[in-house]
Amino acid sequence: MASAEPPTLRGRIISALSIFLGIFIFYTSFSGPFESLVQRGIFVGIIATLGVLMYPLWPDSRLRPLGIAIDAVMVLTVTVSITYIIVNFERIMTELPWATTWDMLMGFGTLAVILELSRRTSNLVFPIIVGLSVAYAFFGDMIPGSFGHRGFDASYITEIIFLSDRGLWGMLVNVASTTLAAFVLFGAILLHTGAGETFFELSARLGGARPGGAAKIATFASGFFGAINGSTVANVATTGNFTIPLMKRLKYPPAYAGAVETVASTGGQLAPPIMGTAAFVMAELVGINYWSIALAGIVPAILFYLGVYSTVHVIARRRGFQPVSPENLPDWRGAVSLPRLAPIFAGLGGLAFGIINGNSVELTACYGMLAMIAAVIAARVWAGQELREVLWIVVRALEEGGRGIVIVGILLVGAQVFVGLINLTGLGVAITSAVLAVGQGNIPLIAALMAVVCLIAGMGLPTSAAYVMVAAVFAPALIQQGIDPLTVHMFVLYYAALSVMTPPVCLGVFVAAAIAKAPWMQVAGQTLRLGATAYVLPMLFLAYPGMLGGGGVEGIARALISGAVFAISMAHLLGGARLQGRAWTIPVWAAPACLALLAPWWATLGGAALLALLIWAEARHRDTPATPTQRKAA
Numbered sequence: 168m169a170s171a172e173p174p175t176l177r178g179r180i181i182s183a184l185s186i187f188l189g190i191f192i193f194y195t196s197f198s199g200p201f202e203s204l205v206q207r208g209i210f211v212g213i214i215a216t217l218g219v220l221m222y223p224l225w226p227d228s229r230l231r232p233l234g235i236a237i238d239a240v241m242v243l244t245v246t247v248s249i250t251y252i253i254v255n256f257e258r259i260m261t262e263l264p265w266a267t268t269w270d271m272l273m274g275f276g277t278l279a280v281i282l283e284l285s286r287r288t289s290n291l292v293f294p295i296i297v298g299l300s301v302a303y304a305f306f307g308d309m310i311p312g313s314f315g316h317r318g319f320d321a322s323y324i325t326e327i328i329f330l331s332d333r334g335l336w337g338m339l340v341n342v343a344s345t346t347l348a349a350f351v352l353f354g355a356i357l358l359h360t361g362a363g364e365t366f367f368e369l370s371a372r373l374g375g376a377r378p379g380g381a382a383k384i385a386t387f388a389s390g391f392f393g394a395i396n397g398s399t400v401a402n403v404a405t406t407g408n409f410t411i412p413l414m415k416r417l418k419y420p421p422a423y424a425g426a427v428e429t430v431a432s433t434g435g436q437l438a439p440p441i442m443g444t445a446a447f448v449m450a451e452l453v454g455i456n457y458w459s460i461a462l463a464g465i466v467p468a469i470l471f472y473l474g475v476y477s478t479v480h481v482i483a484r485r486r487g488f489q490p491v492s493p494e495n496l497p498d499w500r501g502a503v504s505l506p507r508l509a510p511i512f513a514g515l516g517g518l519a520f521g522i523i524n525g526n527s528v529e530l531t532a533c534y535g536m537l538a539m540i541a542a543v544i545a546a547r548v549w550a551g552q553e554l555r556e557v558l559w560i561v562v563r564a565l566e567e568g569g570r571g572i573v574i575v576g577i578l579l580v581g582a583q584v585f586v587g588l589i590n591l592t593g594l595g596v597a598i599t600s601a602v603l604a605v606g607q608g609n610i611p612l613i614a615a616l617m618a619v620v621c622l623i624a625g626m627g628l629p630t631s632a633a634y635v636m637v638a639a640v641f642a643p644a645l646i647q648q649g650i651d652p653l654t655v656h657m658f659v660l661y662y663a664a665l666s667v668m669t670p671p672v673c674l675g676v677f678v679a680a681a682i683a684k685a686p687w688m689q690v691a692g693q694t695l696r697l698g699a700t701a702y703v704l705p706m707l708f709l710a711y712p713g714m715l716g717g718g719g720v721e722g723i724a725r726a727l728i729s730g731a732v733f734a735i736s737m738a739h740l741l742g743g744a745r746l747q748g749r750a751w752t753i754p755v756w757a758a759p760a761c762l763a764l765l766a767p768w769w770a771t772l773g774g775a776a777l778l779a780l781l782i783w784a785e786a787r788h789r790d791t792p793a794t795p796t797q798r799k800a801a
Contacts, residue, residue: 181220182566188213189352189565192572196349196533200341204256207336210344212249214576215280216242221573222287241280248273248329252336259330266325274329281335281580288574292627292672296636297581300588307592313600316592327587337583338451339635343576346457347447348568349532351575353514354395354441355568356536359560360510360543366391367406368497375491379483381417382424384491385410386431386476393435398629399667399675402432403682411682419488422686425679426693429668430475433675433698436630436664438468444575445634445660447528452638453652457528463653463715466726467661467704470714474700474734481742506546513542575631582635595640602644610648614709617641618662618702625666627674633663654708654715661705668694700737707733710764725771729763732774735782736760744785755781 191209200206219241224234251273258264266274278301282294301324308318328334332341367388374383388410393402407428414424436442439461446464450457482488517538521531540561547557589595606613620641625633638659645655667675670691680687712718713726740756759781762774 177220177223181217181570184213184217184220185566185569186562188217188569188572189355192344192348192352192568193533193536193565195345196352196529196536200345200529202256203332203341204259204336205253207332207340207344208249208252208256210348210576211277211281211335211340211580212245214573214580215245215284217570217573218284218288218577219280221570222284224287241283244273244276245280248277252329260332263326264330266322266330270329271321271325274325274335277335278328278584281577281584284577285581288577289629289632290627293578293581293632297585300585300592300594303594304588304592307594313597314594316594319591324588324591327591328584333587333590334584335580337587339448339579339583339586340576342447342451343572343579346450346528346532347444347575347579348572349529350441350447351444351571352565352568353532353536353539355571356539356561356564357395357510357514359564359567360539361507362395362511363392365507365511367409371491371496375496376493377480377483377490379479379488380490381410381414381419382427382479382483382488383476385414385424385428386472386479389428389431389435390438390472391435393432394438395441399429399432399436399664400629400678402435403428403675403678406432407679407682411679413491415683417489417491420685421683422680422689422693423482425676425683425685425690426697427475427479428682429673429675429679429690429694430698430701431472432679433664433668434468434471434475434701436667437464437471437661439464442660445631445663448579448631448635449638449656449660450528452635453656455653458522459716460653460657463657466714466716466723466730467657467708469727470704470730470734471701473731474704474738475697477735477738478697478700478742481739481744485743485745506543506550509542509546510539513538575629578629578632579635582632585636586639589639595643598640599643599647602641603647606644608648610645610650610709611706613644613648614658614706617645617659618705621659621662622666622669625663626669626672628663628666630660630664630667633666634660637663650709651712651717654712657715658705658708661701661708665698665701668698670695696741699741700734703733703737704730707764725768728775729771732763732771732778733760736763736774736778739781739785746781746785 191213195201195206201209219238224237225231226234228234252259264270282297285294285297304319304324305321307314307316309315332338370384370387370391374380374387377383385406388406389402392406393399407425411424411428414427415421436445439446442461442464446460447457449460453460514535517535518531521534526534543560544554544557548554602613602616606616621633621637624637628636638656642652642655642659645658646652667673668691670676670688673687673691673694676687676691676694680690683690707726707730708714711722711726711729713722713724714730716723718725736756736759740753740760744752744756746752746755759774759778762770762777765771
């Protein structure tokens with residue numbers, strides 16, 4: 168997609184820097200990263216400069232001249248700091264230099280730039296949290312009891328933040344500048360080579376001809392797009408601009424249309440391969456291979472979308488929502504044409520080659536990018552398109568990939584400072600002890616406390632930042648109870664992702680409500696109804712190892728069957744599926760869901776049999792077509 172910037176000097180600089188960043192990501196993915204501080208320093212310098220240019224201070228305001236001066240100082244501060252780090256990286260890593268006044272100015276100046284850019288690109292919540300961690304490092308020795316610490320002076324804090332690889336240039340920044348950046352660029356190339364149109368047309372064909380077809384299109388399309396771009400808000404804004412008006416044209420209530428798009432887009436953050444970009448961070452925090460995390464995310468993602476799809480289907484049947492008319496559905500031949508499919512299959516083939524060959528994640532992504540670029544050039548030139556036009560597609564993809572890493576990169580720099588200071592001060596250990604003291608070894612209680620904390624802490628934050636902050640502070644509480652670290656981190660990730668659709672600060676709902684032109688509280692209410700099953704799903708991780716690929720074939724099969732029975736039963740319950748004896752509707756639909764959660768196999772199979780019987784009974788007594796009175800009451 169071409170840049171939306173006007174052809175001004177600032178717009179041209181943004182495009183040039185974005186393309187340069189895309190090339191930098193591609194080059195280091197193929198040849199390997201530079202020395203740690205050099206790689207991370209260059210990356211932070213570019214994204215900070217792009218952040219200042221893309222999100223200027225006080226645009227279209229009388230104060231813009233002052234804003235230009237402040238922006239210039241920010242860029243100068245980062246440039247000087249990065250240059251100092253790159254020139255002195257060997258001394259910093261080998262001699263552990265004592266921080267001077269100049270180091271303090273550069274370190275805290277760069278941190279101030281990152282926090283200001285976090286405010287511009289996200290909101291005030293994130294910089295306030297990071298700022299409080301800095302204040303705690305300075306003044307925590309004044310706090311009595313277990314939440315206090317021995318105290319640290321400005322020199323030592325500067326060494327952590329600026330003159331080491333634990334602060335501004337830490338592990339999360341390494342992930343952002345290598346693995347995560349490579350897959351963001353992979354996704355940008357994939358979408359620009361025609362996958363976006365293909366995904367949407369396949370979604371329309373898969374779901375459009377069924378009852379409630381427009382909502383099912385939103386479910387499929389948001390899942391496809393979300394798995395690539397990894398952002399709920401961006402997903403809602405992209406697919407929602409088509410699916411929400413389509414649902415409204417077919418007489419869906421505006422709040423319901425917005426809710427369908429919000430829930431389906433939220434699931435995209437939890438669907439492999441990208442999983443809201445948090446999967447790459449998790450690989451570093453947990454210390455396991457990224458592909459293991461992607462595989463662990465498959466069953467939960469299937470169950471998430473099974474729950475959403477089933478709920479949408481039940482509501483559509485009960486309320487009489489009609490399919491999309493055939494003339495409004497795309498032709499299969501366009502979606503499965505060679506120019507459309509060649510880059511997708513080539514990209515997947517490149518990834519498969521890298522995995523089989525045992526290459527690094529970045530190099531594997533690079534193979535996928537190279538395969539896609541070669542395939543799109545060959546397919547489109549063969550179809551008669553000029554080579555120059557095809558090459559511009561690649562250039563625009565590099566530009567979009569560079570832009571796409573800016574926000575998450577800036578937030579991860581800030582999150583790394585937060586993590587470094589939490590580890591320095593021991594706050595995470597103190598909070599873990601407090602949680603364990605409250606829980607008294609009761610794992611369900613500790614898990615419930617963590618779930619609430621994740622939902623609250625993640626409000627207003629992108630998923631990656633929310634996940635890092637909560638995982639750094641609270642994940643050890645469950646890990647110390649003997650639960651597998653991967654299970655705990657997936658648990659935290661799910662609730663951090665769900666916070667984006669949880670009131671009162673629900674960014675995904677706000678965007679969907681604006682598109683649907685509906686009160687956001689109504690959209691939020693419908694969202695909670697459609698996504699209620701998703702709030703229970705992470706709790707199942709603790710009960711069934713097969714949910715995340717553990718327990719062998721039997722464990723995975725048990726998790727799939729139990730999860731499917733639970734999701735479909737809850738869909739009928741939440742969707743208002745009616746039986747002949749309406750007084751018993753709620754407990755009857757809840758029965759197979761409860762059976763699916765019990766330990767013995769007979770309970771799972773009994774729940775599946777009971778669910779099948781209830782679905783048959785509901786189909787026999789379904790009131791179709793729905794009357795206008797029933798539609799209003801639904």
